Amino acid sequence: MIYRREIDGLRAAAVMPVILFHAGFSLFSGGFIGVDVFFVISGFLITSIILEEMRNRTFSLAAFFERRARRILPALFLVVLCCLPFAWLWVMPEEFRAFSDSLIATSLSGANFLFWFKSGYFAPEAGEVPLLHIWSLAVEEQYYMFFPLLVIFMWKRKPSWLFAVLVTIALASLAYSEWASRVFPSANFYFLPSRAWEFLAGSIGSAMQLKGQKRGSDPLSLLGFGMIAFSVFYFDETSPIPSTLALLPVVGAVLVLLYARPGTWVAALLSTRALTMIGQISYSAYLWHQPLFAFARIRSIDPPPLSVMGVLTCVSLVIAYVSWRFVEQPFRRHERRLLPSTRSLVASVSLVLAAFIAFGIYGHDTRGVPWRLPAPIKEFMASNDWSKTCLLEGASGWDAMPIKGCVFNGNHPQTYAIFGDSLASSLTPALAERLDSMNIGLQQITHSFCAPVADVSMVSHQARDCGAFNAAAIDYLIRSRVKTVFLAASWKIFFEQSRYMFKGEEVATSDVGQRLRDAFDRTVGESTSAGIRVVIIYPHPRGDTEIAAKVAKLMHKGTPAPTITIAQDEFLKQSAPSYTYLDDPEDTHVLRVDPAKIFCGMETGRCDLAREGKTFIFDKVHFTPAGAEAVADEIMVTLGRDHMADTNGMAALSSE
Structure with a gap:
């Protein structure tokens, strides 16, 4: 040639x-x-x-x-x-x-x-x-x-x-x-x-x-x-x-x-x-x-x-x-x-x-x-990894609910549930520990890439089973004796997709705004109508790099207790699309937990992703044990304000 x-x-x-x-x-x-x-x-x-x-x-x-x-x-x-x-x-x-x-x-x-x-x-x-x-x-x-x-x-x-x-x-x-x-x-x-x-x-x-x-x-x-x-x-x-x-x-x-x-x-x-x-x-x-x-x-x-x-x-x-x-x-x-x-x-x-x-x-x-890796870095990464226990993937493991091996402190007379994706999984151990001290068990119902929204899923390959998983989970919760459910997910990722699957039909973002809102409202409404108190865990600040890895790099370079922050205005901009949907349900049996109260405000205008060596976010999404404990503490404060329950387990809402 x-x-x-x-x-x-x-x-x-x-x-x-x-x-x-x-x-x-x-x-x-x-x-x-x-x-x-x-x-x-x-x-x-x-x-x-x-x-x-x-x-x-x-x-x-x-x-x-x-x-x-x-x-x-x-x-x-x-x-x-x-x-x-x-x-x-x-x-x-x-x-x-x-x-x-x-x-x-x-x-x-x-x-x-x-x-x-x-x-x-x-x-x-x-x-x-x-x-x-x-x-x-x-x-x-x-x-x-x-x-x-x-x-x-x-x-x-x-x-x-x-x-x-x-x-x-x-x-x-x-x-x-x-x-x-x-x-x-x-x-x-x-x-x-x-x-x-x-x-x-x-x-x-x-x-x-x-x-x-x-x-x-x-x-x-x-x-x-x-x-x-x-x-x-x-x-x-x-x-x-x-x-x-x-x-x-x-x-x-x-x-x-x-x-x-x-x-x-x-x-x-x-x-x-x-x-x-x-x-x-x-x-x-x-x-x-x-x-x-x-x-x-x-x-x-x-x-x-x-x-x-x-x-x-x-x-x-x-x-x-x-x-x-x-x-x-x-x-x-x-x-x-x-x-x-x-x-x-x-x-x-x-x-x-x-x-x-x-x-x-x-x-x-x-x-x-x-x-x-050097021993201090290796120990730091191991101790700050997020929990993947009971995090399901694919179409197996949830044929029967409660999911086998995923009920923590099940000997207690009352059991709550956490429902969501891998972010919910990272939160579960700390929340289960707090509830255990109050004689309350916790069921974990989590699946990778599956935000807890009825009939909707992302289009990625990993989310292909989310529609069936969410339907099974919601059906189980409505029929169960669970009277409080925590909805936790990587909301920013979920609510900012370019395309979604609605009951098996793929739809572009331009056509889904109201449908997404209706689906989330329906998810919450079905739960509260069944007498379940819903606790929505709001978005947390996110970085543009892997946070634990970034802290580890700084430690490796000689900074013993790094602090990683983002501007609070940037966090609010990150979260604004999610807030539009999460703020929508007006049912009286809905509580909201905002991690911004934990991570933002130490200094005016900033949100901390790691504070003086204590890392709250492992990668860009999942809570480290320290981050999960901080959010779990805020959840307990919110539940405490709600006076925790009447004799039927239904929240007796305060005027706050």
Whole structure:
């Protein structure tokens, strides 16, 4: 295949927006579409190579996969190897366990599945995941597994139909991505069926080129480049990508590939020395930038300023050049290349992958290898972890209620219940201890990602069972002898979703405001109508980093008793959307507990997340034992004001 400098320039135009987007430069709000452009380029080049070799009767599937391995794996292995010591030294146990999981997934070409299951690409914590960007490499590897087989199959039977088959599959994939962007947006972002049409767009362009389309066009190439640029600067995290909206950068990339020929303005721009050099190192640059950014964020006490991220952007390009020059090239060149035989390559790759997988399993099974940390840090993290006891996940464990083993102090004549998600789980031990001293038991009814709201759930994979769980829990509480129930959840996360599931139907945020309010009111109303006193636990202040880890980092740097705060105005801004819903129920049998009374006000205008070494929040959501005890004490004060109960267990409300 003839080398085209402008394609390397297009690679540079794709990789730099991705890097700058990940660095946090808001101007490049749609920089992530550089990945879509890469998919088009990949489809174009791979198809061009395969079709040319098929026509020359030189194509070999084994040789194809060997070329792909030499292209992808050496630089990837180097990046992963370089990540290991920094993760070992700097990453806290829970995050190290997640890193270990990503190591396994990367080795098995399944990183996209892991990151779909674990977290969203645009989630705040995603910036601290060193291997998050490998999801796109996994999608590309999965495409390489299937596409050559399709071409071989069609070439042997009906080569004249290949173009029509590519177009048909691409249209089906595009239609699927448009549908999935509305129904399963997270899975849509990460999975090959939704992305296949982007690769195939490049394949279709390649087929058009082989049929004779080799003439340049200034208007069409400028249009294509403008479509890509528009997407980079005007798309943002809320843009449903991939979907028909992604036609803008994808068709733009195809137009550039087809019509930015020598002699056109776009080809002249993309063929400049700077862009072609960045294009040549673009794969290494893509691999290196995310670990650099992630470890900078992990190591920093506060989010690094843009000036630091700008310097790291330049550093990533320098390291990428070194990686390209001394790792990529030696494995790919035809003469005097490293591991020249296929057998030596396969053996070496297998050995490295086995080592990565074994290390990943070790990190997972040991829950992040906590012993690698200094003893004071290890003890601090262990003593401040949040309680996951009786926190259910998936569709099992709640077939019968009360949930087996989740009734604390059950020998007491009266039992309350706590109902909610993982935040409620983190609060349970301290609340159970306080109630035990008053001869009251506590039932824990908690499920990950399930806010206690009837008929509503988030759309994430982890929340798929929340509708059934909440229905079973509410039905049980109404029929039970429980006369006080605490509703606790990560309200900020729940009430700020972009989409929700209402009785199995996915609905966009713009349509759910009143429906959410009605659902929460109905949840509270059904309980109080059954004679149950409802205690709503309001939102607590949240940080923008892992709080216990931040305290541990400060302790490790010599600050013995750190205090971590946020501005009270920021907390009020965080909580305002949740308050809109939580303030709504006006039933007289509803009590409210506001953690702001505990965490805010020590000094005017601030809220404490950790105070003089005592940490209240473990990550960004869950209470540490100290935080849970403080909230439980405030709950007991609120119950005390309510005079605790009449002879039927129903609250006798005071005038306060």
